[in-house]
Amino acid sequence: MTLTATDLVLDATDVSKAYGAVVALRSASLAVRPGEVHALMGANGAGKSTFVKILTGAVRPDAGRIAVRGRELAAHSPGEARGLGLVSVYQEPSVVPDLDIRSNLRLTDTPVERFRHWLDELGHPQLDLSTIARDVPLASLRIVDLARALAIEPKLLLLDEMTAALPADLTERVLDVIGRQRGGDGSVIFISHRMIEIAAICDRATVLREGVTVGVVDVTERSEERIVQLMLGDIEALPERADGHRAAGARAADTRPRLAVKGLGAGTVLEDVSFDVYAGEVLGVVALEGQGQDELFDILAGSIRRSRGEVAVDGAAVSFRHPADAIRAGVVYIAADRAEALLMQRSVRENVSLPGIAGVGRWGPINLGRERRQVSRAVEMLQIDARAGAEVRRLSGGNQQKVTIARWVTDGVHTMLCFDPTRGIDIRTKTQIYVLLRDLAEAGAAILLYTSELKEIQLVCDRAIVIFGGRVVAEIDANDADEPTLLRAAYNLRADAELPEQAVAEAIASETASVGDEPVASGGPSGGGDAPDPTRVEP
């Protein structure tokens, strides 16, 4: 059982990394044996992506030791990692868009013959190598990226959510090819949000939680439960909800929803999302990273256009072309990234009053007295510590987030979209924001809350929808929305998940059918010009 360090293909021990005050990795370790397919697992924010960046040499760790086949990484550059035999494939293909495929191969010194061989294996034998990468459909480009990596015959292949956005048939092919790597010369680190893929092709799994490696599990039919448990950790005692939980369904059947979304889709990520939010309600949105929630919120906030579906506010169909349209319709947006919303060099007062004074058609002088009164009311209401209020950037993250909320509350909130509003905020401010969201809902606002912290759902929401692969896969009442249930739903697992071997491939196909409906040829953003899709263009 015990292998010496030099027998391991990859041996990373006690790797840590902090970005300023935020600790992304505390003590991550990963040991990959020759010929195995090793899964790296972790919930959102567990430090997985930082770990991957360090392993591939894109980011330098603060401490820790990484050795590939016994040789330690010193320079921490992609070139060095590649030289030691570690090649990575990401969800977004690392193909230079303006070069043709052949030039892209030349850039990475990839032997064309072997590339062709793997392209064949992966079901793309017809690809013309002189096509400019930009013109190749995105799904095919992902396959090109993988074939290129395989053609180098790496000692260690790292697949970072490579299958997340692949159509079902291609996913099957990829899993098949990767599965056949087991027991060969090279090893594979496989990262995926789909438990079913892990079960199908992985030998072992390393689980990260809060920047620490919390366990290594042999993958068997029954290991899923253990992995979920490790990802969650011990569930802490939750603070009590500020108010009594109102019974969902208490609202009258004929009430019109404040915000009604029907069949909403955009590009290839957001497939088909429908839900209603009623006045006085907080609706939670739960999703793993990259399941379409970003696009959903961007559409509702007016930042991007939808490609299909309908949105109605108070029963009237709307089509926002600009965030100003959304704001006028009473739909306001709170982003996770405060820097996205605030003028960092300006004062709290200016930041709070900005939406009020920057409206279209308001070019006249600002009523400073009225502005001051409004701002101080908002500051008081949110208990913003505005001592350093001359420049917003000097406030703490929590206080900054309160400022982004404060700008909307003075005139009463109609509909509020909150995208992970408590990301990177201390616990006390978090609680204040929870209470505030509840208060706003009590006062009649409709609130849509996406959060990466699952325990917030029971604390703040009335019910929650779960999005997976760009579709709503579950709706859960807050009473039942404990973390294991939500996480299981987020991974699209049935409550009694138990999968016989032969059903695995079938289940993968149905799971990924969401992206699989689309013909491969029209998957790319600029490719597939011969099949214009009328539903893509907004009328």
Place this chain on the structure above:
Amino acid sequence: MTAAAGQVTGATPDTAGAVQRLLRRNTWTVGLVVLVAALFVFTKLIQPNYGPTGIQGLAISAAALALAAVAQSIVVISGGIDLSIGAMMAFTNVVAAQAMRGQSEETGVIIAIGVLLLGLCIGTINGALIVFTRVADIIVTLAMSFVWAGCALLVLNVPGGQASKWLTDLAHGSVVTEWLPKPALEVLLIVALTWIPLRRSRLGLSLYAIGSDKLAAFRSGVAVGRTKIASYALAGLFSAIAGLAITANTGIGTPLPGGYTLTSVAAVVLGGVALAGGRGGVFGPIVAVIILALIRTDLTFLNINSNLATVTQGVILIGVVMFGSLAAMRRSRT
């Protein structure tokens, strides 16, 4: 559009297909060449005695700018911009003229080589500053344009110096037929002998790669910083060649940078190089320089006030580029 479908193209590339693809990929350049031809016809119409002399003059005045446009193209393709090209040209121009004065022809050749190395060096300094200080390209090169312009004035504070005779001979006269001016042939030779091999090299590939998508290039193992420095070094080299072209043309050194920098940006844009990087080549901008020069000539022939001519040039530039993006938009929609 079968190629766009990715999986359904023929496996046997025939010459006709290759030519077709070459044309499709260089639609913009082909369009520019057609525009040049039309402009020549137009010139001939409004000025029936336009002939070898006119073309000779055109080549002389456009040669330096064409080389500056090549310098700018290389940087822009790599995702940067160089606002110090005019200053580097002035600097190398005065160094060459000042050093060549009173020297023998042989020494003149050595001086010319030295000036080329000087250009390579100052370009490398530009690039290294950008990569190591991480200050934006536009700011570093703007600041360095003052530095190099100042250096030029330190060498010669009034126009002066004297070019070697072999150098001035290069700029005047024609080869084989009086319709082919020497400078035109030389610019084409220089660019063909440097750019075509470069473009096929790993460095050339890397230049396009970092301009197209830095992250993808980085992940593909391209040394992004080193490639960026190389792009500015090449810009310095071509600026030096352009500086020598001015020396050859005027026979002296002039310490003030003309309007070369911004005109080179205009030529690059008109020449079909994406300012965002990664797309285009150097031949489009060279053709664009000819267009800009011809328009200028025609406006003179038409007796238009020279100030108004400048305005017209700007309007034409915007018009052509706008037309191009409209055409590209329509093509991507169908």
